[in-house]
Amino acid sequence: MRSIRFIASLITLVALWGVVAAVAHSSALPSPAAVALFIVQDSLHGDMAFNVGMSLWRVFASFIVAMGIGTAIGLVLGRTRVLDEVVSPWVLVLLNTPALVITALCYIWLGLNEFAAIVAVALNKIPNVAVLLREGVRSFDPALDDMAAVYRFSTWKRVRHVFLPQLAPFLTGAARSGLALVWKIVLVVELLGRPNGVGYAISYYFQLFDVRAVLGYSVVFSVVMLMIELLVLQPLDDYARRWRSAS
Amino acid sequence: MPDDGDLLLDVDIARKRYTGGQGDLDAIAGLRFALPRGKVTCLLGPSGCGKTTALRILAGLDRAYDGAVTPDVATLRLGMVFQDPRLLPWRTVEENVRLAAPAIDDTTLDALFADLALTDWRQHRPGALSVGMARRVAVARALAVAPDLLVLDEAFVSLDEQGADILRDYVFAAARARGATILTVTHSLREALQYSDIILILAPRPTRVLARFPFDAAPEVRNAAWIEGERDRLIAANPGLQP
Structure with a gap:
């Protein structure tokens, strides 16, 4: 029932778009059919597959880097109060620095290359992951720590059976919000300094005032990201929280 | 004083002080006692007198105190039933015990679960259990380790009488049968007797031992009349005691 409502909602959105486009009758707002035709043509004969592939690679690489480093920082800050007091202001500064500034500085300092692009995206996401994971660690139940100590749980047993289950909802939450943030920043990074990718393509077609292509790329990339969210991250999140509902 | 036999544990907590923003607070000052092997103390x-603080020190959960617990409790098999069950909510009843x-x-x-009427619940997670059942799982976990020392920290609160x-009958009988030494904390004089x-x-905080009885x-002698007589004797000797 939930999925039927979800699909019905999307169909309604496309139908509304179609109606507005028909009424507007302007090249600034092409119809859903025109955009769909562009997607098919560019997928078969153009660079869409290559550009989407390049963007996906950047999303994947920067997501892994941001989750890895952000998680490590969050765990350390959550467990060590002194370090938290020292490092938290830095995290806060990074958290509030505009993505555009971080991207521009990375390109200036590291050059207009793939490494700088990945670093820029990761740097935008790391503070967010770190803060979420720090809160996760802080919310650990000390009573369970005591229980594990009394029953002499080994370090590995504690990590696996006490810490990770408490951390899992924060990890999956950071991953889900992370993906949503990362793919948007990837487009900005590509727009500013990469010769390919969805962000680059949108920038290119924007200069040609080809709204049909701009919308076509946006739709395809959004759908791919939505699929990753629905087919990978949401099931992972459900798995991490399964014990709350199924007793 | 009757012969206590050999001792499992000797507790000597000279001082336990909590330091905080609102000043220092002494929870324990000169708490000394011994746990005779195989007995219930x-x-x-x-x-708020510091009973749980003492238990945490004794269980090795708090090492920031002046004094010594000998031998180190790490050398003993320890079973502990906390005031709340402290089960892992993401693991089943059986997994909680086996871990x-x-x-x-x-x-x-199997026998332990059967004795505690938990057989039908062993594959369920704690979220499906009542308070009483969760407490029985905590008891099963403590007994499952075949403890040298079983610590009961107000383990029977929030249960119907x-x-x-x-x-209570089951825990004390099962622990005695396994040869465990028991340290229990309670507010109930009747339960203690x-x-x-x-x-x-x-004594009230900072706590120490005021009297030892x-x-x-034998268990079969401890009927209602015996408990009442002993209770009156204890209260007469310690007017501050709550009946």
Whole structure:
């Protein structure tokens, strides 16, 4: 029932778009059919597959880097109060620095290359992951720590059976919000300094005032990201929280 | 004083002080007692006097104190039933017990679950259990490790009286049968008299032992009349005690 409502909602959105486009009758707002035709043509004969592939690679690489480093920082800050007091202001500064500034500085300092692009995206996401994971660690139940100590749980047993289950909802939450943030920043990074990718393509077609292509790329990339969210991250999140509902 | 036999543990907490923004607070000052092997020792004292603090020190959960617990409790098999069950909510009842007692064999575990009426619940997670059942799982976990020392920190609170009585009877009998030494904390004088070999009356914070009462009456002798007589004797000797 939930999925039927979800699909019905999307169909309604496309139908509304179609109606507005028909009424507007302007090249600034092409119809859903025109955009769909562009997607098919560019997928078969153009660079869409290559550009989407390049963007996906950047999303994947920067997501892994941001989750890895952000998680490590969050765990350390959550467990060590002194370090938290020292490092938290830095995290806060990074958290509030505009993505555009971080991207521009990375390109200036590291050059207009793939490494700088990945670093820029990761740097935008790391503070967010770190803060979420720090809160996760802080919310650990000390009573369970005591229980594990009394029953002499080994370090590995504690990590696996006490810490990770408490951390899992924060990890999956950071991953889900992370993906949503990362793919948007990837487009900005590509727009500013990469010769390919969805962000680059949108920038290119924007200069040609080809709204049909701009919308076509946006739709395809959004759908791919939505699929990753629905087919990978949401099931992972459900798995991490399964014990709350199924007793 | 009757012969206590050999001692399992000697507790000497000279001072336990909590430091915080609102000033220092002494929870324990000069708390000394011994736990005779195989006996039930009960700490009886007013709320907030430092009983749980003492248990945490004794269980090795708090090492920031002046004094010594000898031998180190790490050398003993320890079972502990906390004030709340402290089960892992993402693991089943059976997994909770097996994680604490990986060496337990299937037959012993089956018997333990059967004794505690948990057989039908062993594959359920704690979220599906009532408070009483969760407490029984905590008891099963503590007994499953075949403890040298079983620590009961107000383990029967928030249970209905009948359920608490049944569980108390089982826990003390099962622990005695396994040869465990028991240290229990309670507010209930009746519970203390019913099951204890030694009652230690504790002072309000900072706590220390005010009086020590050994009892050698057999369990079957401890009927309502006996408990009432002993209770009156204890209250007469310690007017601050709550009946």
